[in-house]
Amino acid sequence: MKPINDTRPPRWAQRLLHWYCKPELAEDLEGDLNEYFERNVVAKGPRRARWIYIADVFKFFRLYTIRKPEFVNLLLHWIMIGSYVKTSGRSLMRHKLFSFINIAGLAVSMSVGLLVIALVTELLSFDDFHAKKDRIYRVITHDQRLGEPAMDLATTSLVAGKKVDTSLSGIEDFTLVRNGFSGDARIGESVIPVSAVWADEHFFNIFSFPLLQGNPATALKEPYSLVLSEKMCKTLFGDVNVLGKSVVFDTTNYVVTGVVKDVPKNSHLRFDALVSFSSAKEHREEGGSFNTWTNIYSICAYVLLPKDSDPAAFQANLDKLSAAENARIEHRTISLQLQPLENIVLGKKLSNQIGPVMRPVALYFFEGLAFIIILSAGFNYTNLSIARSMRRTREVGIRKVMGALKHQVGWQFIVESTIIALMALAIALVLFLFLRVQFLSLDRFLSDLVSLDLTSRMVLYFVLMALVVGFGSGLLPAVFFSKINAIQVLKGSSALKVFRHVNLRKALIVVQYCFSLIFITTTLIGYNQYKSFLTFDLGFNTAHILNIRLQHNKEELIKKELAEVPEVGAISVSRIVTSLGSLQGAGMKYKDLNDSIVVWLNYVDEQYLPLHGHTFLAGKNLKALPDGAEESEAVVNEQLLKRFNISPQDPAKALGEIILIDEKKLAIVGVVKDFHYGTVENSIEPMALRYSAHEPWGYLNVKVTTNDWPATRARIEAAWQKVDKVHPLDAKFYDDQIEEAYRMFATMIKVIGTVAFLAVCIASLGLFGMVVFTAETRLKEISIRKVLGASEGRLIYLLSKGFLFLLLLAAAVALPFTYLLFDRVVLVNFVYHPPLGYVELVISLVSVTVIALLMIGSQTLKVARANPSEVLKNE
Amino acid sequence: MKGTNLGEFEELVLLTIATLVNDAYSVAICDELEKHAGRAAKLGVVHAVLNRLEDKGFVKSTLGEATSTRGGKRKRYYTVTNGGKAALIKAKEVRDELWNRIPDLILKKA
Numbered sequence: 006m007k008p009i010n011d012t013r014p015p016r017w018a019q020r021l022l023h024w025y026c027k028p029e030l031a032e033d034l035e036g037d038l039n040e041y042f043e044r045n046v047v048a049k050g051p052r053r054a055r056w057i058y059i060a061d062v063f064k065f066f067r068l069y070t071i072r073k074p075e076f077v078n079l080l081l082h083w084i085m086i087g088s089y090v091k092t093s094g095r096s097l098m099r100h101k102l103f104s105f106i107n108i109a110g111l112a113v114s115m116s117v118g119l120l121v122i123a124l125v126t127e128l129l130s131f132d133d134f135h136a137k138k139d140r141i142y143r144v145i146t147h148d149q150r151l152g153e154p155a156m157d158l159a160t161t162s163l164v165a166g167k168k169v170d171t172s173l174s175g176i177e178d179f180t181l182v183r184n185g186f187s188g189d190a191r192i193g194e195s196v197i198p199v200s201a202v203w204a205d206e207h208f209f210n211i212f213s214f215p216l217l218q219g220n221p222a223t224a225l226k227e228p229y230s231l232v233l234s235e236k237m238c239k240t241l242f243g244d245v246n247v248l249g250k251s252v253v254f255d256t257t258n259y260v261v262t263g264v265v266k267d268v269p270k271n272s273h274l275r276f277d278a279l280v281s282f283s284s285a286k287e288h289r290e291e292g293g294s295f296n297t298w299t300n301i302y303s304i305c306a307y308v309l310l311p312k313d314s315d316p317a318a319f320q321a322n323l324d325k326l327s328a329a330e331n332a333r334i335e336h337r338t339i340s341l342q343l344q345p346l347e348n349i350v351l352g353k354k355l356s357n358q359i360g361p362v363m364r365p366v367a368l369y370f371f372e373g374l375a376f377i378i379i380l381s382a383g384f385n386y387t388n389l390s391i392a393r394s395m396r397r398t399r400e401v402g403i404r405k406v407m408g409a410l411k412h413q414v415g416w417q418f419i420v421e422s423t424i425i426a427l428m429a430l431a432i433a434l435v436l437f438l439f440l441r442v443q444f445l446s447l448d449r450f451l452s453d454l455v456s457l458d459l460t461s462r463m464v465l466y467f468v469l470m471a472l473v474v475g476f477g478s479g480l481l482p483a484v485f486f487s488k489i490n491a492i493q494v495l496k497g498s499s500a501l502k503v504f505r506h507v508n509l510r511k512a513l514i515v516v517q518y519c520f521s522l523i524f525i526t527t528t529l530i531g532y533n534q535y536k537s538f539l540t541f542d543l544g545f546n547t548a549h550i551l552n553i554r555l556q557h558n559k560e561e562l563i564k565k566e567l568a569e570v571p572e573v574g575a576i577s578v579s580r581i582v583t584s585l586g587s588l589q590g591a592g593m594k595y596k597d598l599n600d601s602i603v604v605w606l607n608y609v610d611e612q613y614l615p616l617h618g619h620t621f622l623a624g625k626n627l628k629a630l631p632d633g634a635e636e637s638e639a640v641v642n643e644q645l646l647k648r649f650n651i652s653p654q655d656p657a658k659a660l661g662e663i664i665l666i667d668e669k670k671l672a673i674v675g676v677v678k679d680f681h682y683g684t685v686e687n688s689i690e691p692m693a694l695r696y697s698a699h700e701p702w703g704y705l706n707v708k709v710t711t712n713d714w715p716a717t718r719a720r721i722e723a724a725w726q727k728v729d730k731v732h733p734l735d736a737k738f739y740d741d742q743i744e745e746a747y748r749m750f751a752t753m754i755k756v757i758g759t760v761a762f763l764a765v766c767i768a769s770l771g772l773f774g775m776v777v778f779t780a781e782t783r784l785k786e787i788s789i790r791k792v793l794g795a796s797e798g799r800l801i802y803l804l805s806k807g808f809l810f811l812l813l814l815a816a817a818v819a820l821p822f823t824y825l826l827f828d829r830v831v832l833v834n835f836v837y838h839p840p841l842g843y844v845e846l847v848i849s850l851v852s853v854t855v856i857a858l859l860m861i862g863s864q865t866l867k868v869a870r871a872n873p874s875e876v877l878k879n880e
Numbered sequence: 881m882k883g884t885n886l887g888e889f890e891e892l893v894l895l896t897i898a899t900l901v902n903d904a905y906s907v908a909i910c911d912e913l914e915k916h917a918g919r920a921a922k923l924g925v926v927h928a929v930l931n932r933l934e935d936k937g938f939v940k941s942t943l944g945e946a947t948s949t950r951g952g953k954r955k956r957y958y959t960v961t962n963g964g965k966a967a968l969i970k971a972k973e974v975r976d977e978l979w980n981r982i983p984d985l986i987l988k989k990a
Contacts, residue, residue, distance in 0.1 A: 014951075033943065036953030037906050037923060043949070064924045069931050 014042050015055055018062045026070050034065060085413065086420060093421035096397070103393060104425070106774045107386050110767045111429035114375075114382035115474065116436035117763065120444055121375040122466050123437070123457045128363055131271045131350040135213045137309055140177070141346040142316060144169060144306040144323070145355060151336035159305065159355040163288065164298045165326070165341055166306040173322045178309040180207040183288075184359050185303070186280050188254035189731050192241055196731045199237070199254075202274070202359075205282035211309045212274065218248050219263025228289075230281040232263035237277040259284070270456055273349045273360035298330045301339060305359050308343070316343055361454045374760045377520050381764055383478035384513040385771035386422060390482035391510060392778045401486050402494035415487035422479025423472060430471040448752045481509075511811055514775065517768040518815030518857075519822075522849055524761030526823040529845035531754045534832070537839045538747050539740075543584050544680025546618035547739040551721075552582050553705040554735040558728055560698065563705060566724035572717045574708035577612035580700045582739070583682050585746040593693070594665040595649040602648060604666060605682050605690060608697035614640065614677070616706055623656035624675030627696040636696050639664065639671040643679045645691035666693060681837070684746060688836040706739075765856065772808065773860045780804060780868040788873035800869040805861040812857055820846045886938075886967050892917055893929050894938055894968055898960050905944070905955040906930060930958060938964035 022038075023031055038061055045054035097104045132138060144165065149155040163181070170179045183203040190199045208214075209221035216224065217235065224232050231252055238245045241252065245264055252259045259280070268275050282288055287295040294300065310319060323341040331338050344352060351365050401414055409417075445452040555563065560578055567573050581587045593604035611629040614621075627638050641664070643653065652658040656676035663670050671693075679689045711717040718736070725734040737745075744751075780787075787800055795803075824846060832838050886894065896912045897904040906926055913921040933939045944955040960968070 032953050033906070033956035034927070036950040036955060037927075039951040039953060040907050040949065041923060061923065065927070067924075067928065069928065 012046055012051055014039060014058045018059045022062050022065070025066060025072060027072050030070055034070070038062065081413070082416060089417045089420040090424065092400070092417070093424050096421070097425070100393065102777065103389050103774060106770045107389065107425050108429045108432065110382040110385045110770050111426055111474065112432035112436060113763055114378040114767060115429055115433035115471065116440050117378050117760070118375045118470055119433055119437040119467055120440055121371050122470060123441070123463055124371065124455060125368065126463050126466060127271065127455045127457060128351055128368065132273055132346050134269060134271070135346065137211065138346050140310045140312065141211055142308050142310060142343040143346065143349060144308060145342050145344045146301045147340045147342060148301060149338045157353065157355045158301055158357045159359060160302055160357040161304055161306050161341060162298055162301045163296055163304050166304050168326055169306060169308065169323070173326065175310070175314060175319050175322060176308045177311045178207050178210045180211050180307050181205050181282055182208065182274065182305040182307065182359065183282070183303050184305070190241060191253040197241060198731055199278055201278035201280045202276040203282045203285055203288070204279045208279065211307055214268065215266045217245065217264045217266055221263070224263035225279060225281040228281055228283040229257060229259045230262040230284070231259040232265050232279040233261055234265050234267050234277045236267050238264055273362070275360050298339065299334060299337065302357055319343065363454060374756070378760060378763055378767065379474060381517050381520060381767045383474060384517055385767060385774065386425070386478035387481045388510050388513050388771060389774045389778070391485055392775060394482070394485060397486065398489055398494045401489050402491040405489070405491035406495070411487045415483040418483040418486050419476055419479040422482070423475030426471045426475030426478070430467060434467070447755055448748065514772065514811050515815045517771060518812055518853065519819040521761070521764045521768045522816055522819035522853055523823050524757060524764050525849035525853065526820065526845055528754060528758040528761045529849055530823070530827055530841065531750070531757065533845060534838055535747060535750045535754055538685050538750070539744055541681070541685055541837065544678055547743065549709055550617070550739040551707045551709045551736050552739055552742065553707060555701055555703055555705060556729065556732045556735065557701045560705065562728045563725065566727050567707060567721065570717070570720045570724055572709050572711040573721070574710060575612055575616050577616045577706045578610040578698060578700050578703060579613050579706055580608040580697065580703040582704055582742060583607055584684065585742055586684050588683065591667045595651065602691060604645065605692035606666070606695060608695050608700060608703070610696065610698045613706065614694070616708055619680065620678040622676045622678055624660045624673070626675060627694065630696055630698065637672055638674040638696060639666065640675040640677055640694040641673055642677055642689070642692050644689055645693060646676065648691045666695070671695065685837040686835050765853065769856055769860055772857055776808065776861050776864045780864045784868055784871065784876055787868050788871065788876040791873045797869045801862065801865045804865040804868065808857065808861050812854060816850050820850065886971050890929055890933060891968070891971055893926065894933060894960060894964055897939060897958050898968070902957070904958045933964070937961060938967055
C-alpha cells in the first residue's frame with residue numbers, strides 16, 4: 006500500500022456513499038466522515054482510520070439516507086419523448102442528405118441482419134415441435150481405428166441399438182430408425198418410385214408426428230406395414246382414406262397402416278413414407294454382417310430419458326456397454342455418445358447424417374458478416390451525427406439552459422437514432438423479402454434447409470434488432486452532446502470543442518474502409534481460385550462426356566438404345582465418377598503382407614480409359630472379360646508405384662507385378678499418369694482401376710458431340726424411356742458436375758461478394774457525407790484561399806488529401822491482412838491451387854480508391870469552383 | 881406519527897444545538913455531547929436524530945462555507961426553530977412541574 010493513500014479515505018467507499026446517498030445529504034455526511042477520518046489518522050493510525058471510515062459508510066446506509074427512485078424524472082422522460090420525436094423529425098427533414106445516407110445505409114445493412122436473424126431463428130426452431138424434445142437424445146458413435154483419424158457418425162450399429170433397448174436401464178423409450186429404403190411402388194397399373202425410412206413401433210411414442218389415420222402404437226409393429234404422409238397418399242392414391250390398402254414393392258406386399266401429417270420443414274427427420282423396421286430381413290436376423298458391433302453405418306437410435314433423469318448417468322451406462330463390446334474387437338475403439346435433440350441440426354460434424362444439418366461455424370460466419378455490415382452503417386450514423394454536431398450544439402445549449410439534465414439530452418439523441426433505425430427497419434423489411442428469394446436460390450441446400458417465412462417471433466426479433474442498432478449508433482453522439490457545456494456553446498466558441506473528436510471519426514472511417522477492402526480482395530481472390538478449380542487440369546479429359554446414372558438398369562440395353570442416337574460416340578461404364586469428391590477405398594498390400602494401405606478404387610470397363618483420355622506411362626488398357634470370368638488385372642497410378650516402391654522410375658518394369666486388393670491377386674497391366682481422383686483439396690494418393698462391365702448402381706460415360714444440346718438430350722431421353730419407364734433420366738455433363746462439386750465455394754463467393762458490395766456502398770455513403778460536411782464547413786476558408794490566389798487543383802488536393810490518407814491507412818492494414826489470411830489460413834486447405842498473386846490486391850485498392858475519389862472529387866470540385874464573392878458577401 | 885414528542889436523546893441533542901449557538905454541526909454536537917453529557921455519541925446516531933428533529937420542525941439547517949478541512953466539504957449548521965424552543969420549554973415545564981410536586985423529604989438526600 007502506498008503511504009500517500011493511507012492519509013486519504015478509501016475512494017471506493019466514497020463512491021459507494023455517493024451512489025446510495027441522497028445528493029442533498031451526501032456532502033455534509035462525507036464532510037463529517039472526512040473530519041472523523043482526519044482525527045482517527047492522528048489518534049489511531051491510518052490503517053484503522055480507513056477501516057472505521059468504511060464501516061461508517063456502511064452504517065450510514067439507512068432509510069433516510071437512501072436515494073429514492075426518481076419517479077418524476079421517469080415521468081418527464083415520457084412527456085419529453087413527444088418533444089424528442091418532434092425535434093428529431095424536424096432535424097431529419099432539414100438535413101435531407103444526411104437523413105438519406107443514414108436511413109439508406111442502415112436499411113441495407115439491417116436487411117442483411119434480418120436475413121441472418123430469420124436464418125438463425127429458423128435453425129433454432131428445428132425439432133422444437135416434439136412434445137418431449139427436452140428428453141430425446143440420439144445415440145451417436147465415435148469410431149477410432151488404430152493409426153487412423155477418428156470418425157464421428159450420426160449413426161450407430163444395430164447391435165448397439167438392440168443392446169441399449171434391452172440391457173440398459175434408465176430409459177423411458179427407445180426407437181430405431183434407418184434411412185435409405187427405396188423401391189418402385191406398384192399400385193394397380195401405375196409404378197411410382199418411393200423412398201422411405203424404416204422405423205420401429207416406438208417411433209410415434211418419442212416423436213410428435215401426428216397420425217391422421219391409424220393407431221400410432223401399432224402402425225409400425227407388423228412387418229410390411231407402411232405409414233404414408235398426406236402428400237405421398239395423394240401421389241399414390243389421390244386420396245387420404247387409404248388405411249388397409251396395399252402397395253407392392255418388387256414382389257412384396259405392404260399394407261398401409263397409417264397416414265401421418267406432412268413432416269414440417271423444421272424437422273431433422275424428413276420422410277414421405279415410413280416402413281416398419283421389422284420389414285427388413287437383416288433387422289430381424291440374428292447374426293450376419295449387418296448385425297455386428299462394427300457395422301455402425303446405418304442405424305439411427307433415439308432414446309427418451311425419463312423426466313428429471315441425468316443424461317450423464319445414462320452416458321455412464323453407454324460407456325460400460327461400449328467397453329464390454331470393444332473388448333471383443335481389435336485395433337478399434339467404438340464408443341457411444343448421447344446427442345441432445347436440439348444439437349442435431351446445429352451440432353458438431355458427423356458423417357452419415359439422416360437429415361439436413363448446418364455447421365455452427367457457417368452460422369457464425371453469416372452472423373459475423375451481418376454484424377460487420379451493421380456496424381459499418383452504425384459508424385456512418387455516429388460519424389455524421391458528431392460531424393454535424395456544430396449545428397445542433399445551440400439547440401442542446403438552449404435545452405440545457407432551460408433545465409435539461411445531462412441524461413435527458415442523451416436520451417433525446419438516442420430517441421432520435423432509434424427513430425431513424427425504425428424507419429430503416431421498414432425499408433429493410435421490404436429489402437429482406439427480396440433478399441430472401443436471392444439467398445434461398447443461392448444453393449439448393451439452403452432452400453432445402455429453411456424457408457425463412459416470417460413468424461411473429463421473428464418480427465419481434467427484428468424490432469429488437471432495430472432498437473439495439475438505434476441505441477448503439479446513437480450512444481456516442483448522445484454522450485458527446487450530453488457533455489456539451491451550455492455556456493460555452495451559447496457564447497459561440499463551440500468550434501474548437503467539436504473538432505476534438507476528429508480522431509475518433511477518422512478511426513471509424515479507416516475501420517469501414519478496412520472491411521470494404523478485405524471483402525473486395527477476398528471476393529477477387531476467391532473467385533480466381535474458384536475459376537482455377539473449374540479449369541484445373543485433372544489429368545484426364547472431361548469435355549463432352551455425359552454421365553448417366555444407370556439406376557439399376559442393364560448396361561447393354563441402354564447402350565443399345567443410345568447407340569441409335571447419332572450424336573453419341575463411345576460409351577463406357579464406371580462405378581463412380583471421380584474428381585467430384587466421391588470415394589471408394591479398399592485395403593491393399595504388396596509383397597510385404599504387414600504393410601497395408603487404403604487404395605482408392607474405381608471399377609471400369611475397357612472403354613473407360615481411352616474415353617477419358619488417360620495417359621499411359623507403361624502397359625496397356627484393361628482387357629474386356631466375358632461375363633462371370635475372374636478378374637486378374639489392375640491399372641494403377643504413379644503414386645501407387647511410389648508408395649510400394651515398385652520401380653517408380655521406370656513404370657514399365659512394374660508391369661506384371663502382383664498386388665493384393667481386398668485379398669484379391671491382381672496383376673498390374675498398365676500404369677497411368679497421376680490424375681485427380683478426389684477434389685483439389687486432397688493430394689493425389691495411390692489408386693487402382695479394376696475391371697467390371699456390370700455396375701447397376703454406377704454410371705454410363707457417354708461421349709456426346711452436339712451443337713444442339715436440347716434436341717440431343719430429348720433423343721437420349723427417348724432412348725432411356727424405351728428401357729426404363731419408371732425412373733427419369735439422370736444425366737449430367739462431367740464439366741457441370743465438377744462445377745457442382747465446387748458449388749459451395751461459388752455460394753460463398755457470391756455471399757462474400759454481395760457483402761463486399763454492400764460494405765463498399767455503405768462506406769462510400771459515409772465518406773460522401775463526411776466530404777459534403779467538411780466541404781461545407783470549410784467553404785469560407787476555401788473562398789479566402791481562392792481570393793488569395795490558390796488554384797482549383799491545389800484546393801482539391803487540400804480538401805481530399807486527408808481522406809486519401811485515411812484510405813491508404815486502411816489499405817495498409819487490410820491488404821496484408823487479407824493476403825496473410827489466404828496464404829496462411831484458407832489456401833492451406835487446398836493442396837492444389839494457383840499461387841496467390843498481388844493483382845487482386847492492387848485491383849481492389851484501385852477500385853476502392855476510384856470510388857472514393859469520385860465521392861471526394863465531386864464535392865471538393867463543387868466547393869473549389871464556388872464563386873468566392875458569393876460566399877464571402879454573406880458574412 | 882410521533883408528533884411533537886421529544887425523546888430523551890432528542891432533547892439532549894436539541895439542547896446541545898442551542899448551547900452551541902452558531903457552531904452547531906454534527907461533529908461538534910457529538911463532541912459536545914461527549915464532553916458534557918458524558919456519553920459516547922456515535923455520529924450515525926446523532927445524524928439520524930438531527931434528521932428526525934428536522935422532520936419534526938424543531939431545527940432547521942443551512943450549509944456553511946467550504947473550507948480546506950473536511951476534504952473541502954461544507955458543514956451543515958443546525959439552529960433551533962421557534963417550534964424547537966417551544967418544545968424544549970414545554971419539556972422543561974413538565975419536568976419542573978413534576979419536580980415541584982415531589983415532597984421534599986423523598987429526594988432530599990439523593
